[in-house]
Amino acid sequence: MKNEIILYDYESSPCARRVKICLMEKGIPYKTQTIYLSKMEQKNPEYLRINPNGLVPAINHNGRVIFESSVIIAYLEDNFPKVKLTPKTSEGVIAAKQWESYELAMANTYRPLMYASTMGPLQHIACTRDEFLSISAKATDNPAHLAWQGKVWGLKVLDETQKKQHRKTLVQFIDLVERSLENKKYLVDNEFTLADISVYPRITMLPLVGVDINHYAYPNVCTWIERVGKRRSIRTTYSSTEKSMVKLNDIGLTSLINRIVYKKSPATILDKLVVKMLRPILRKKLGIDEALLTPRNSNVRLITPDISDAFVTAKSQSVGIPEFLKNEPLMF
Ligand SMILES: N[C@@H](CCC(=O)N[C@@H](CS)C(=O)NCC(=O)O)C(=O)O
Known part of the structure; x- marks a missing residue:
């Protein structure tokens, strides 16, 4: 079995950085898939299948999905124990x-x-x-x-x-x-x-x-x-x-x-x-x-190693801006 970790990441996310630091400390190779918070991709239905909280980070380790940075780190501690980061006492x-x-x-x-x-x-x-x-x-x-x-x-x-x-x-x-x-x-x-x-x-x-x-x-x-x-x-x-x-x-x-x-x-x-x-x-x-x-429905393309490394394209049912959010005056 391939030992592959994909980190669903956003460059400036402190929560995702915490997981990256842990991966680096342990010398674990990983790939990243950027979920653009600036474009709301964390709330894309496709990504919500990975992290129902709609937040980064999450990881996919050989098809096993884990979200919440402290839980991911606990998982890495258990599964990659060579370098331990948990206090000894x-x-x-x-x-x-x-x-x-x-x-x-x-x-x-x-x-x-x-x-x-x-x-x-x-x-x-x-x-x-x-x-x-x-x-x-x-x-x-x-x-x-x-x-x-x-x-x-x-x-x-x-x-x-x-x-x-x-x-x-x-x-x-x-x-x-x-x-x-x-x-x-x-x-x-x-x-x-x-x-x-x-x-x-x-x-x-x-x-x-x-x-x-x-x-x-x-x-x-x-x-x-x-x-x-x-x-x-x-x-x-x-x-x-x-x-x-x-x-x-x-x-x-x-x-x-x-x-x-x-x-x-x-x-x-x-x-x-x-x-x-x-x-x-x-x-x-x-x-x-x-x-x-970017065409609608193709914003989030998730790498999912559980489905033979294929790219899965999000099937969001976006219909544009709802009426109640339209027509607010601009400031500049
Ligand atoms: N407790 C969560 C917090 C995750 C979190 O707040 N992530 C931020 C980035 S650091 C996020 O995805 N924000 C997007 C949003 O607020 O919609 C964890 O540690 O994983």
């Missing part, structure tokens, strides 16, 4: 499970904040609402999923108070990581384990949702990020998309974009100029024109 095992569980809760806080402060504003500038919904409607005809996309583009995922609350929750998470790393090299048992693999990909993405991590406030976290960041598994899984997002953020472009799109007062000439300059760049980066040209 029973106390350590419990502590690592707690980090996994805490991180799971943080994913739920991070998700809307990510859509509100990155995905939504970028898409809002790159394309019109109808374009965004048409692309999504190629992947799913579920009105709830399309309504969510309407909220993402329309910048209605979280209001300012909710954004602040979500950031506060994430700050409490970093505070705990900071305290837990006092006089320690790693989170659990002072060696690199599943606990670090769970937490690292999320922590390093927090600046992208407006949660600052600096040496003054978080010396232990920053030293740990540098230490863990030197591992080959971490370096090679640092995607070019994440690098670009970090760069955009570091030069202040993400906060400028947020200021412009969330402004209550009418857009100024300068705002309009910035948007005009950014639109073609973002449009290209996000592959808007290409996605608009």
